Amino acid sequence: MSKFALAVDVGATKVAIATIGEDFSVHQKQEVLTRADNGAQLWSSIEKVIQEFLKSESGTLIGIGVASAGPLNILNGTLSPVNIPIWRDFPIIDHLKKMSGDKKVVLHGDALALAHAEHRIGAGRGLKNMLGMVVSTGIGGGLILDGKVFRGETGNSCYIGHHSINFEGRMCACGRRGCVEAYASGPQMVAIAHENGWNPNLDSFIDLAQSAREGNAVAIDAISQGTRALSIGIVNFVGTLDINHVVIGGGVAQAGEIFWNPLQKHIKTESKAIGFLKDVHLHKAELQRDAGVLGAALAVLN
Ligand SMILES: [Zn+2]
Numbered sequence: 419m420s421k422f423a424l425a426v427d428v429g430a431t432k433v434a435i436a437t438i439g440e441d442f443s444v445h446q447k448q449e450v451l452t453r454a455d456n457g458a459q460l461w462s463s464i465e466k467v468i469q470e471f472l473k474s475e476s477g478t479l480i481g482i483g484v485a486s487a488g489p490l491n492i493l494n495g496t497l498s499p500v501n502i503p504i505w506r507d508f509p510i511i512d513h514l515k516k517m518s519g520d521k522k523v524v525l526h527g528d529a530l531a532l533a534h535a536e537h538r539i540g541a542g543r544g545l546k547n548m549l550g551m552v553v554s555t556g557i558g559g560g561l562i563l564d565g566k567v568f569r570g571e572t573g574n575s576c577y578i579g580h581h582s583i584n585f586e587g588r589m590c591a592c593g594r595r596g597c598v599e600a601y602a603s604g605p606q607m608v609a610i611a612h613e614n615g616w617n618p619n620l621d622s623f624i625d626l627a628q629s630a631r632e633g634n635a636v637a638i639d640a641i642s643q644g645t646r647a648l649s650i651g652i653v654n655f656v657g658t659l660d661i662n663h664v665v666i667g668g669g670v671a672q673a674g675e676i677f678w679n680p681l682q683k684h685i686k687t688e689s690k691a692i693g694f695l696k697d698v699h700l701h702k703a704e705l706q707r708d709a710g711v712l713g714a715a716l717a718v719l720n
Pocket residue numbers: 579580581590591592593594597599600
């Protein structure tokens with residue numbers, strides 16, 4: 419009898435649900451938008467998809483892996499994603515255990531899940547130490563140390579998007595000032611461009627990247643500021659740990675050279691003063707859209 423894992427990947431704007439085989443093949447996948455009136459309603463839409471998936475799979479369910487935007491708490495199995503305000507201390511593990519007949523349920527941060535997937539089957543294969551990052555609506559990190567995922571005490575290790583690089587800086591959604599995310603997430607780069615007079619009729623990072631490619635100075639500057647903030651965050655982090663491989667995925671990182679060129683340049687400048695960081699290697703994530711659910715599934719497939 420074949421075996422499979424159920425994967426639940428909770429992002430800022432959508433929750434992806436998938437069933438995944440032991441060979442890492444994605445059997446079924448569906449997304450539920452997080453825009454709901456309340457937390458219970460959002461959960462019930464997710465529950466419906468899971469029930470359908472479990473009904474149509476013929477193999478044995480090994481367990482359920484959950485990857486989520488932070489913060490989360492692995493000690494009591496709850497989520498409080500910054501960008502999903504209708505879920506605070508949401509007991510997702512309890513819910514999933516109940517509906518699966520007490521199967522093994524493991525919760526990972528979304529960026530840790532991405533790091534795990536990229537390390538196992540993507541751009542980080544064979545690396546001993548690496549920082550995996552998601553640069554998208556939010557910014558998160560996941561750490562592989564000595565070939566193993568490092569979760570931290572509560573599952574929030576590598577909360578890199580919300581470390582401050584400027585104590586009098588921009589206000590962040592998390593309540594702190596000067597977070598990396600307050601400059602370098604897609605929506606924040608767009609907000610900075612708007613503050614500086616960029617076309618108010620355009621509002622996505624895809625538009626901003628295109629505008630920068632066309633030579634718009636305000637768009638170029640917003641991306642330069644964002645990638646500079648990101649590079650300071652990365653260099654602080656890899657310098658603290660003395661590691662030198664970084665795998666970056668997420669929507670913003672898919673913009674191509676308009677994002678990667680300034681990022682590489684700023685990384686070089688920011689790491690120059692740290693003698694042992696001669697060579698910070700930036701790798702593009704390879705797994706793209708399925709990285710989240712694959713990373714979630716890996717938590718129980720291993
Ligand atoms: Zn923050």
